[in-house]
Amino acid sequence: MRRNWRKIKNLEQLIKKNELTQSQETKQSNLQNALASDLDENITALRSIYENCSDVVFRSFLIEGKDKAVLLYIEGLSNIEELNDNVLIPLMKKSEEQQSNKQTDQQSDSSTSFSEKKISVSNIKEVQSFSDVINQISSGNPVILIDQKDRGFSVALAKWEKRAIEEPSAESVVRGPREGFIESIGVNIALLRRKIRSPKLKMEEMELGCLTKTSVVLSYIDGVAEQTLIDEAKNRLNRIDIDGILESSYIEEFIEDNPYSPFPQVLNSERVDVISSYLLEGHVAILVDGTPFVLVVPTTFYSLMQASEDYYQRPMLSTAIRWLRYLFIVMSLLLPSLYVAILTYHHEMVPTTLLISMAASREPIPFPALVEAFLMEVMFEALREAGLRLPKQIGAAVSIVGALVIGQAAVEAGIVSAPMVMVVALTGIASFSVPRYNAGMALRMLRFPMLILAGILGLLGIMLGIIAIVTHLCTLRSFGVPYLSPMAPMKARDMKDVMVRLPRWAHTSRPHLTGDYNKYREAPDQKPDPTKGGE
Incomplete structure (x- = not known):
């Protein structure tokens, strides 16, 4: 049973x-079906689609007191005041010519007369299927359905709350623009248009996500970006088949060349000037609705190590800061490993006085240097994550006080030595100098296998690890562009903005990404010279 x-x-x-x-x-x-001429049939179908959706409004009314119609919109996505003043009131008001001139009534049946004479809104579109109706009202545009018409009218009156334009907290500068992207793709497009005012700046829109219907815009400068690159970006975006896109990182994981590499192959930024500069160099930008982070393809390792402020300071100062940044990048990756390798296998490399001091500080420590370094690195990463996740008012205080208190207590308790605390602290400070957060995370991740190699093989293990990392970087591609370009393969013409930053007047040519390209971006021979006369 x-x-x-x-x-x-x-x-x-x-x-x-x-x-x-x-x-x-x-x-x-049913979503793909065309609208019927019977208004009641359309309303019944739409009510079944939006069953249990209390925020969807069906507002029935009469056009000029005779024709049945319904207004569909979603509360919170449409401008109700403009909807009342420019749509409902003009449509419901009876015209004086209605009874005197039948010819006017016949002309009013056409969609052109309906949109031109009765609705005082700049942008009106015809919708002919249920899917069109759903897309429009989901975007905040109310839809008008009229009896005895097999099409509706979408009115561009979308309005929802959005964040004010402000400086991105993760990419702040001392000198430079203070505006950054926000979560509204319309505002972001306008910000780019404000920077690049040429009609050659193209914006190609598409929808991704079966459920979210997220607007994604592919932006490039016609005649500057290579057509092969544009086509490849379109193909990779069109291949994405997913139920929802909530952030640009969703797209990044689908379009990168090597998904198993710790190094990012797609650059992201919140700054308008950064995206504009890459567009002017021939790159392609991908804007996603609902996020302030804009993607740039292709990218290289050296692009990830450049800060926007490098181009707003004097060239010699920017070059010095860039060299210091590269030094800190090497420190953040290798400093703990070098300390462990030298302390474990290569005592002869340390001066005698310093070696005696380090041996005295390590005498009460029960762990080998490798375990000690691992403990401190894990603790430092935990404190960093705690500082990020806690509220801003207490996050910084907790991370700083926690590091001081725990470090001092660990030294006094004899768990770790004072030199190891200094090494980990210097490594953490050096890792903060990486301009891109995702590139810094890659270096933080690689620090642990480098520690293991140093603890097992000493300096030989560090050399093997460096060879493996460089080999991996040489094999990486970003949309067909070598990751270490223009240094590997060497392109002397494009080395003006890699290890050094030459003056602005020396950047006469654009970086050569792939294929044919628009070579020159400024007139030659513009070096400042007081002896030159004006023309």
Whole structure:
């Protein structure tokens, strides 16, 4: 009896599942159907689609007191005041010519007359299917359906709350623009248009996400970006088939060349000037609605190590800071490993006085240098994550006080030595100099295998680790562009903005990414010279 009851229960569940699947398939097929001429039939179909959706409003009214119509919109996404003043009131008001001139009534049946004479809104579109209606009202644009018409009208009156334009906290500068992208893609496009005012700046929009219907815009400068690169970016975006896109990182994971590499192959930024500069160099930008982070492809290792402020300071100062940044990058990757290797295998490399001091500080420590370094590195990363996740008012204080208190207590308790605390602290400070957060995370991740190699093989292990990392970087590509370009392969013409930053007047040519390209971006021979006369 119990087995039979289970079989009956499973059969009932299977029947319910099949019915649910059939109903969902029926709804999906109904979305592609064209609108009917009968208004009641359209309303019934839309109410079944938006079943249990209390925020969807169906506002019935009469156009000029005679034609039945309904206004559809979602609360919170549409501008209600403009909707009342420019749509409902003009449509519901009876015209004086209605009874005197029948010809006017016949002309008013056309969609052109309806949109031009009765609705005082700049942008009106025709919608002909249920899917068009759903897309428009989901974007905040109210839709008007009229009886005896097999099409509706979408009114561009979208309005929702958005964040004010402000400086990105992760990419702040001393000198430079203070504006950054926000979560509204329309505002972000306008910010780019404000920087690059040429009609050659193209914006190609597409929708990604079966459920979210997220707007994604591919931006490039026609005649500057290589057509092969543009086509490749379009192909990779069109291949994405997912139910939802909530942030640009979703797209980044689908379009990168090597998903198993710790190094990012797609650059992201919140700054308008950074994205504009890459567009002017021939790159392609990808804007995603709902996030302030804009993607740039292709990218290189050296692009990730450049800060926007490098181009707003004097060239010699920017070059010095860039060299200091590269030194800190090497320190953040190798300093703990070098300390462990030298302390474990290569005592002869340390001066005698310093070696005696370090041996005295390590005498009460029960762990080898490798375990000691691992403990401190894990603790430092935990404190960093705690500082990021805690509220801003207490996050910085907790991370700094926690590092001081825990470090001092660990030294006094004889768990770690004072030199190891200094090494880990210097490594953490050096890692903060990486301009891009995702590139800094890659270096933080690689620090641990480098520690293991140093603890097992000493300096030989560090050399093997460096060879493996450089080999991996040489094999990486970003949309077909070598990751270490223009240094490997060497392109002397593009080395003006890699290890050094030459003056602005020396950047006469654009970086050569791939294929044919628009070579020159400024006139030659513009070096400042007081002896030159004006023309």
